Amino acid sequence: MNFAYSENQQMIAQMVKDFGRKHIQPHMMEWDENQIFPIGLFEKMGELGLMGILVPQEYGGAGLSYPEYVTALTEISSIDGSIGLSMAAHNSLCTNHILTFGNEHQKQKYLPGLASGKQIGAWALTEPNTGSDAMRMKTTAIKEGNNWILNGNKQWITHGKSANIMVVLVRTGDLLDSKGITAFIVERGNPGLKAGKKENKLGMRASETTEVIFEDCKVSDENILGEVGEGFIQAMKILDGGRISIASLGLGIAKGAYQAALKYAKEREQFGKPISKFQGIAFKLADMATKIQAGELLTYLAADLKQKGLNCTRQSAEAKYFTSEAAVEISTDAVQIFGGYGYTKDYPAEKYYRDSKLCTIGEGTSEIQKIVIAREILQ
Numbered sequence: 001m002n003f004a005y006s007e008n009q010q011m012i013a014q015m016v017k018d019f020g021r022k023h024i025q026p027h028m029m030e031w032d033e034n035q036i037f038p039i040g041l042f043e044k045m046g047e048l049g050l051m052g053i054l055v056p057q058e059y060g061g062a063g064l065s066y067p068e069y070v071t072a073l074t075e076i077s078s079i080d081g082s083i084g085l086s087m088a089a090h091n092s093l094c095t096n097h098i099l100t101f102g103n104e105h106q107k108q109k110y111l112p113g114l115a116s117g118k119q120i121g122a123w124a125l126t127e128p129n130t131g132s133d134a135m136r137m138k139t140t141a142i143k144e145g146n147n148w149i150l151n152g153n154k155q156w157i158t159h160g161k162s163a164n165i166m167v168v169l170v171r172t173g174d175l176l177d178s179k180g181i182t183a184f185i186v187e188r189g190n191p192g193l194k195a196g197k198k199e200n201k202l203g204m205r206a207s208e209t210t211e212v213i214f215e216d217c218k219v220s221d222e223n224i225l226g227e228v229g230e231g232f233i234q235a236m237k238i239l240d241g242g243r244i245s246i247a248s249l250g251l252g253i254a255k256g257a258y259q260a261a262l263k264y265a266k267e268r269e270q271f272g273k274p275i276s277k278f279q280g281i282a283f284k285l286a287d288m289a290t291k292i293q294a295g296e297l298l299t300y301l302a303a304d305l306k307q308k309g310l311n312c313t314r315q316s317a318e319a320k321y322f323t324s325e326a327a328v329e330i331s332t333d334a335v336q337i338f339g340g341y342g343y344t345k346d347y348p349a350e351k352y353y354r355d356s357k358l359c360t361i362g363e364g365t366s367e368i369q370k371i372v373i374a375r376e377i378l379q
């Protein structure tokens with residue numbers, strides 16, 4: 001067991017920190033306030049390899065490992081959770097689905113553009129009436145010659161409007177049949193693909209979230225990922241990796257909130273001494289630091305298993321559940337440590353607090369993670 005960052009992870013962390021300082025920090029409150037999705041930023045991130053982290057170099061990616069992905073995503077999220085969420089959806093959902101289940105032609109066609117950040121990816125599973133219970137999805141694909149006609153609505157889709165390439169899970173068989181769902185690639189510009197309402201969110205406001213509408217959307221047989229009927233099983237495998245992403249996102253937000261609160265607690269004086277000297281504040285900092293260490297260990301354990309190709313369903317759910325809840329607790333404590341200033345947009349605590357809540361909801365709520373963990377323990 002080696003608990004230290006590798007030399008490569010140290011370099012990645014420093015590179016992302018420098019990038020964030022220059023290209024994210026000066027603009028992030030404006031993006032947040034006005035819900036601006038900074039699409040040009042992702043091309044710059046692509047130049048650093050951050051949009052195709054897990055993609056092998058032969059397809060234009062950085063060819064890095066899962067633990068290195070966790071390092072990069074945690075660092076970005078410690079600066080701005082919105083950018084972390086978009087990076088996560090692009091890398092570990094859309095791109096990784098094509099990398100894992102695409103054929104050679106699909107990989108050559110789509111991965112280089114996605115890895116460059118010039119093309120943005122989306123992954124559409126959730127519908128207005130089926131979130132946790134995704135198996136009951138209503139969007140259908142009906143076969144017509146060599147094509148399929150998609151009809152229905154997807155909800156809460158990250159990059160639902162701006163994505164160039166979308167992996168979409170739709171029903172091709174009977175309701176509740178786990179072999180009744182298929183994954184398709186749909187390209188932007190398809191006349192049957194439209195973006196609906198853009199959500200006005202509590203946090204993660206620079207990450208675009210929209211409804212997606214399929215109206216007689218024609219896609220060819222060539223756009224099927226894997227085989228007809230494999231979509232649900234593919235989605236569950238992709239979510240194992242996706243949960244490591246959200247764990248990293250939560251970890252990054254928790255770290256950002258903690259570091260800001262630690263600095264402030266040492267500087268802010270009340271009753272003639274820094275507030276960090278009061279046990280009530282010092283204990284909060286001790287709790288925050290301990291939860292971050294624990295979350296980090298769980299997240300890197302899941303990433304290590306995933307990298308080795310071992311089953312990580314339980315570990316990725318544990319990492320996601322723990323770090324998401326910890327991110328909410330830690331950012332709440334950070335607001336408290338900042339006092340009245342923590343309640344304003346002049347200080348960073350309130351944004352961490354708003355952004356953190358998504359982690360307990362996206363890619364399976366905390367309750368669903370507990371169901372997954374319990375199932376793994378009890379089986």
Ligand SMILES: Cc1cc2nc3c(=O)[nH]c(=O)nc-3n(C[C@H](O)[C@H](O)[C@H](O)COP(=O)(O)OP(=O)(O)OC[C@H]3O[C@@H](n4cnc5c(N)ncnc54)[C@H](O)[C@@H]3O)c2cc1C
Binds near residue numbers: 089361368
């Ligand atoms: C900002 C954002 C970005 C997102 N991006 C994407 C994306 O890119 N692609 C995509 O496909 N989806 C995306 N989602 C959707 C997200 O994955 C779902 O919101 C999530 O899975 C929960 O589904 P739901 O919102 O329908 O809640 P529901 O499933 O309706 O759940 C409501 C509540 O009931 C609880 N609950 C449900 N079932 C059970 C049960 N069996 N036992 C106990 N409690 C239960 C839940 O935990 C929750 O507290 C995104 C969501 C958000 C907010």
